[in-house]
Amino acid sequence: MSILLKRAATRRSVLRGLLGGGAVSLALPFLDCFLDGNGEALAAGGAIPVRFGTWYWGMGHTPGHAVKDRADVGEIQFLEECKALIPLRQHINYFNGFSAPLDGRSNSPHRTGWVASRTGVVPPIGDEILAPTLDVLVADAISGGTRFRNLDVTSTGNPIDIYTARSNFSRGTAEVSPVGFYARLFGGDFVDPNRGEFKPDPRVMVEKSVLSGLVEESKSLAGKLGASDRARLDEYFTSIRQLENQLALQLEKPPANEMCKVPASPRDVDGERAPTGVEIEAVHETHRLMTELLVMAVACNQTKVFNMAYSDNFSKLRHAGETYTHHTLTHEEPTDVKLGYQPTAFWFNCKTMEGCADFINAFAKTREGAGSLLDNVLIFAASETSYARIHAVDNLPMMTFGKAGGRVKTGLHVPGRGDPITRVGFTCLRAMGLPLDSWGAKSLRVTKPISEILV
Amino acid sequence: MHLWGPAAAFVSAVVCSVTGSAADRGRTLGFAVTNWDTAIYESRFEDECPEGLTPSNEENWLRGLSQADRARFTSKGSGGYGNRPTRRGANGENVCHFPTSAVDPPLLEAEGKLSYGINLDGTQDGKATAKSCAHEKFQGVDGTPAVDNQMYRLLGCTYGWRHYGIVDINADGQRKANGLGLILIEVRNVDDLQNDDDVEVAFYRSIDRVAVDGSASPLPYGTYRIDTVNGVPRYGSVVKGKIVKGELITQPANVNLPFYGNYTFIEQRFRDLSLHLEIDPSGEHAKGTIAGYYDVEQLWDYIRGLSLTSTHQYSCPAVFTALKKLADGYPDASGQCTHISSAFLVKAVNGFIQHPTESKISEASRGKTSSNGGRVSAEN
Amino acid sequence: MALASCGADEPKIAGAAPTMRRLTEEQFRNSIADAFGADIKLGVKLEPLLRTGGLVALGAQHASVTPFGVEKLHQLAKSVASQVVDPQHRRTLVACGPTDPSAFDEACASQFFVRVGRSLYRRPLTEAELKARIESAAAATATLGDFYRGLGSSLTAMLMGPKFLYLIETTEPDPERPGSVRLDAYAKASRLSFFMWNAAPDNALLDAAARGDLDASSGLARQVDRMLASVRLEDGLRGFFADAFGFDQFETLEKDAIIYPVFNLQVAEDAAEQLLLTLNDVLIVRGEDYRNIFTTRHSFISAALARVYRVEAPNPTGWAPYEFPAGDPRVGIQSQVAFTALHSHPGKSSPTLRGKAVRELLLCQKIPEPPADVDFSKFNDPQSPLKTARLRLAMHTEQAACAGCHKLTDPIGLGLEKFDGVGQLRITEQGEPIDPSGDLDGAKFADAADFAKALSTNPASTSCVVNRLFGYGVGRVPSRQDQPVLDYLQQVFASDGYRYRALLQRVATSKAFFAVTSEAAGVAAQLAPSEAKGAP
Structure with a gap:
């Protein structure tokens, strides 16, 4: 029933800080913003798409040992559990202190958290999916024209350990084998962008011609207007022409991409079959191999959307020869009074974050345009619990990696102050340009992206 | 401490907060119980549990396996052996449903000297009386001599119940998340919040959940509707009480209280229940103890249901045996006691308790920094 | 509606040049909902407007569209158009179509754009406009091989075009004042409707405009009374006060x-x-x-x-x-x-x-x-x-x-x-x-x-709402030359017992509400130049 005149934060945020530190953006005269994010993209010759991914890990973080809590938005201070992320913190945003109100539905341990954070809807039971996961929404919006609508990968060896679904009955299935993944990506159907032929997308052709017609048809208006209104109309036409130029770029053959190099098959590298299983050492290695392949698939424009799971939501990770899995340890292992945490479960969490660092690094070290591939992706990472020991879903740890082509600032720790966890996913959706003004249902419905991380 | 009266004029607030005033007479206060935790007293682990934590169904099962079987079952982690730890009765029975179908080493009882609780049987030495079986006494944590809390003796060395144990954390979390089984406490006829020798306390079940802030702490001043059947409260025990130096103390009485937690609903049937509740100066929060004799059958029903996960770490046969042995209240014809002395630590937040008819609306307990109440508009 | 009589006559003012106002966020949304139904989802928002003269709505008078704004508008228009022609909506919103969906159906396209055009442009389409829409849809159908997607492409252009996005007031020679101009009937209908309902004119109002009713005081009064009696008056109240009381700050x-x-x-x-x-x-x-x-x-x-x-x-x-x-x-x-x-x-x-x-x-x-x-x-x-x-x-x-x-x-x-x-x-x-x-x-x-x-x-509390409401209605910051009318409205507001509904009626039926000069008259002196820079 609310009729609030809600204003979106845009890339063009000015007067920041005037109103309670929030972002206020205004429609400024055209010349003022000619050289903002769009200008940069145009100056670079276009054609570097922004891609979206997710990274999943099970069992959350140990509260108080992963990151130093903050009251306000500012630098991230990773603690021992996230030691591996310290050198990469300039690429990361960390989010905690968000809440997951369940609206009377019960917390289904290890399921509610991931479903709520990725779909915006609390599952009525178990991991029932009532809305698509955010990667599906992004893929629907940006995956036109790429070979794979999305690529889903898991390191656990179990294809169902992936956290993407269009509906309850349409769930993602993940690649589990590096060898199989390689064959799918770089096997027979692969067209090297440095050599391949280019076919323009008819939809873009139509969009462009419709815009040209629009300009033609509207020109007669100018004669009826006073001088100042005519100037405003001219600015509008100039903006339309910018959009036409962007569409024109999409109709041209993409520039050769020297960073796209077909990698060697994992079988060739290892000489024998890649490791499998839930022993953490094997998972770690699988994750590293799959990540390398995934990064090259993204660099070669094979997909614009991807999902990776390091471990599952009931983390089956274990040490060779030990009875308890990571999940069981989080419940059964006594808390070491001096350390303040469960030492072995904590060790698994640390190792998981090393995997996380591998993942970020793989994107960061791949050059693209003037920067790295990581600069042109946005990756949403979240677990399903905040503190696995008690199945807490409030305070869920979430991160983003990458700058989304300059749309997102990084290196920030954003305390949620009890806002719904969906604000993070919603911010990602908005950063990816999705035309949504709200996301999520009931108490998880949010209308405000986190303006502090949007450029 | 002073709390506002419903009709207190705002301008005169500061004046009338200094001493009790006519405005305070006959007030009704409302609270919602946010935390309901088994009162497990913990100090030095070795003083209370010198032999360690009680072994679990799983451990008892693993101990009974050959080395080869153990290796076979554990090679895939704990997920590899399913429900075998509980299905280990002589003929494959589930030992939590048929606790006498297997014999485990005895449960390890809490052996400390101190405990939460109150003196329920009236004796100083715990010898049998007409309404109690012989048992050992504790010294109260607050120094009270001869308190009874056999439930602590039963559960004090079990992983799932010790401090931060997952049983109560899970149950509190679930009630917070879904509002099921939420206890409401209504205190009536309060004339003086410091000392009042005659107040009335009613217990209800709420159908609204507690609103929480961003850090999941309960928020005061919520409104709670009473769960009713055909217009009559489903729960509604009423007891007499008094306020002594700001602490509410009720007279022992048989009281039924709702409970939900760990996916289980229970109507908790207490005998000789008494409530001790301290309200903080803001009037917004309260904490205290509920003590009384707990129905043994109900406790067993709850505990055996929990056994489906391994995280609580106890043996069903051992708990069953110990429960019968430790039960200390209300012997049946055979002399076997049917109740066990118990204590629970409770935390509550203030709120407005909305009765099925509008004629009775509890005022939220409030401190001197808050407003007086409004009224429901006539058009409602 | 019955009003207390008032001795004063409305003073004559010249008015100002007709305005070209970008639709506000709410007006845009209300227009889409009126044209296609409330279940059409709008994702991104338009670029926010700069608060001017105490109202965000008055920033519309100066707003242009940046390249990023056009990108968002493009997404928004594509999203709305694709929903309108999707299989679920096309049955009611297009309600016709070729037997072979890959073929173009000119009669159906024409029928669609005549209806939708009137709603979106707040007036009937000209023949040239209709022809352009049909041709655009035909060309897109040929490329995409799908009639409905072709229709959607052409609709996208309408939705992001200036004739929808901007409320461009047009004038015609005033028969009562030779040599002067007056707002044409459709411009009057839009002024009325956005003022009272914060939405585009409904069919009855457009019909009244087509008949010339709004040019006569009796016909105008009938429409104003009809609009005052409508439940949509609440939308108008919400739009005005949420703006005047600075609710954009809730964001x-x-x-x-x-x-x-x-x-x-x-x-x-x-x-x-x-x-x-x-x-x-x-x-x-x-x-x-x-x-x-x-x-x-x-x-x-x-x-x-x-x-x-x-x-x-x-x-x-x-x-x-x-x-x-x-x-x-x-x-x-x-x-x-x-x-x-x-x-x-x-x-x-x-x-x-x-x-x-x-x-x-x-x-x-x-x-x-x-x-x-x-x-x-x-x-x-x-x-x-x-x-x-x-x-x-x-x-x-x-x-x-x-x-x-x-x-x-x-x-x-x-x-x-x-x-x-x-x-x-x-x-x-x-x-x-x-x-x-x-x-x-x-x-x-x-x-x-x-x-x-x-x-x-405090006398300022009532003069404030009169001034704001008048500015909101005419789409510009009141100027010094409007002062006699503002004083008059303040006076009748008092004699009407400060009733809001009566004030709406007085404003909407005043001569000043529709008064315009020819475009050449330029920008009049502002009543409060400091305000135009934008209150916080």
């Missing part, structure tokens, strides 16, 4: 979670809704004196708000009417959370911000920006022996640079000091009793209830 409203744990997004949303429900109740449902909005004890309350007000929620699952009891300082909209929380700092109340908001939003007076070199250290010192805001603010009088403005704001805001930074009632600040006495333009008051009386009897 950036944040509170410290440790100091005010009770505050969350739900509270913010409900607070805004509470104030709008109150206004609708007092002004439309009960039809009371406008000044009662400052003194009413009657309101509506939700469960989330009840926790902030610390009262029982009559309806724990929704909204319910609620009356604050006599003696309670909750009197008038200025005591509601939407006002007290919005005009506070994230962690504390602010008599200055509240005083400024009263001046600027409720009384239409301009408070200058603070000087750049102001020293806040004493005011913000947590160790300060000065426990209450009143004592700390007294320091402003010691600094000449501050005293001038703060004496305009602080004595007002101090009247609301018993409401903390989220609007919860309190009696003390850091243990010191709060003194809520103050002064509004010489009217001394003892507390918030007393302040409500002072506010309601």
